[in-house]
Amino acid sequence: MSGLGVMLLGCSKDQNYNEGFSYTEVTDRNIEHIHGIGYTEEKEELFVATHSGLLKFSKGRWNESTTNNHDYIGFQATYDGFYSSGHPDSDSDFKDPLGLIKSTDNGKTLEKLAFYGESDFHHMAVGYYSRAIYVINEVPNSKLYTGIFFSKNNGETWELSELNGLTSKSISKIATHPKEAALVGISTKDGLFYSTDFGDNFQLISKKDMITSLYFEEETLLFSLIEDGNAQLYELDLATRMKKKFLLPEISENDAIIEITSNPLNRNEVVLITQTNDMFLTIDRGLKWQQVVTKGKLDGIS
Numbered sequence: 001m002s003g004l005g006v007m008l009l010g011c012s013k014d015q016n017y018n019e020g021f022s023y024t025e026v027t028d029r030n031i032e033h034i035h036g037i038g039y040t041e042e043k044e045e046l047f048v049a050t051h052s053g054l055l056k057f058s059k060g061r062w063n064e065s066t067t068n069n070h071d072y073i074g075f076q077a078t079y080d081g082f083y084s085s086g087h088p089d090s091d092s093d094f095k096d097p098l099g100l101i102k103s104t105d106n107g108k109t110l111e112k113l114a115f116y117g118e119s120d121f122h123h124m125a126v127g128y129y130s131r132a133i134y135v136i137n138e139v140p141n142s143k144l145y146t147g148i149f150f151s152k153n154n155g156e157t158w159e160l161s162e163l164n165g166l167t168s169k170s171i172s173k174i175a176t177h178p179k180e181a182a183l184v185g186i187s188t189k190d191g192l193f194y195s196t197d198f199g200d201n202f203q204l205i206s207k208k209d210m211i212t213s214l215y216f217e218e219e220t221l222l223f224s225l226i227e228d229g230n231a232q233l234y235e236l237d238l239a240t241r242m243k244k245k246f247l248l249p250e251i252s253e254n255d256a257i258i259e260i261t262s263n264p265l266n267r268n269e270v271v272l273i274t275q276t277n278d279m280f281l282t283i284d285r286g287l288k289w290q291q292v293v294t295k296g297k298l299d300g301i302s
Contacts, residue, residue, distance in 0.1 A: 020067050021067045021108040022065075022066050023063040023064065023065055025063050026055075026064045027300070029062075029298050030298075031048070031293065031296040031297075032051055032277075034048060034050055034258075034273055035051070035071070035072055035074065035086070036049040036073075036074065036075025036084070036259065037077075037259050037261045037273060038082065039262075039263050039265075040080075040081055040106065041104070042106070043265050044058055044059070045057065046263075046271060047082065047106070048279075049082075051071050052069050052071065052089075053065045053068065053072070056106070057292065061300055067091075068089065068092070068110065070084075070087065070089050070092070070094070070110075071088075072086050073121070074086065074122055074123065074135075076124055076125060077128070077261070078126055078129070078131055079128055079129055080131075081102060081103045082102070083113075083124065083126045083133065084102075084124075085097065085099065085120055086120060087120065095117035097117065097118070097120035098112075098116065098120070099115035099116035099117060099120075100112075100155050113154055114151075115142075115143070119139070121135045121136070121137070122138070123135070123138075123171065123174050124136075125174045125175045125176040125184065127176050127178055127179065127181055129178050129179045130181040132150060132176055132181030133150060133151045133154070134148060134150045134184055135150075147160055147163070148160075148161040148174070150181075159198070161184075162199070162200040162201070163200075165203060165204075167190065167204075168186075168191070170188050170189040170190070171186055171187070171188050172187045173187040173213050173214055175216050175221075176216060177216045177218075178218060178264065179218065182198050183195070183196055183216065183238075185214050185223075187213060187214045187223060188210075190210075191205075191206045191207060191208045192204070192206035192223050206234075206243075209225040209227060210225060210226045212224045212225060212226065213257050213259060213260050215262065219237065220236060220238060221238060223260075224256070224272075226256055229253060231248065231256050232246075232248070233245070233246035233260070233286075234246060246285075246286050248289070249289035251278070252278075255278070257273070259271075266283075268282075268283060268285040269283050276295055276296075277295055278291060278293060278295060279292050279293035280292070
């Protein structure tokens with residue numbers, strides 16, 4: 001790799017363990033900001049990262065974390081837990097910002113991987129099984145300047161993505177394949193860009209629409225866009241590059257899909273969140289949808 005190549009840094013591995021941490025059922029709550037969604041090690045449970053802690057949706061019911069209610073920005077679920085960044089709960093003794101953190105027990109213990117007290121990564125991607133980490137570093141820190149960097153060893157060392165062919169200046173999301181660490185996609189106002197070599201070289205693989213979100217599955221890439229003022233969701237076959245339109249629930253005009261995920265053990269189970277904090281769930285890959293959050297208000301499934 002040309003350029004500056006590998007950046008070396010120490011990995012703190014400090015952990016914060018909270019004895020009082022648990023999840024309790026909640027029925028009356030409004031969500032103002034959603035920063036990420038994903039299925040973690042519990043498999044049957046969907047985690048939602050918010051401005052004020054974690055929510056868990058399971059068996060039609062909502063639960064919220066009792067402590068460690070941090071502002072989890074850049075939340076990324078993996079098979080053994082989650083990675084995140086963001087800002088600490090005002091009741092905690094964490095430094096602000098959190099840097100790059102990881103949990104393998106649903107948020108009870110937080111491991112400080114890198115850039116603790118230095119960086120807040122709004123745009124992150126982590127491979128569900130590969131655990132390759134991509135970050136868009138918008139503000140220089142003690143080790144990294146601005147740009148897109150990736151790590152294949154839990155944040156111990158970082159390499160620079162060269163971004164050849166990435167012509168858009170407006171990035172909305174970054175995502176990586178669950179198993180193949182070299183595959184990375186970026187959604188922009190000028191289309192969907194795709195790389196097979198850790199972000200060194202990108203291709204534009206959709207027409208030049210505003211792409212609002214994207215999510216890799218093993219064989220497909222789901223991406224959302226705005227077409228004629230309406231939100232649309234497409235499924236791109238990674239092998240053939242053929243795409244087909246997803247059936248969607250009724251989404252308000254001028255609203256946009258900003259978060260996409262699916263259950264790694266059952267890819268027919270797909271979840272969408274819109275800009276107005278509507279959340280929809282399907283268990284049959286779009287044939288029927290259920291709304292589980294309405295304008296930020298938590299709903300359940302009876």
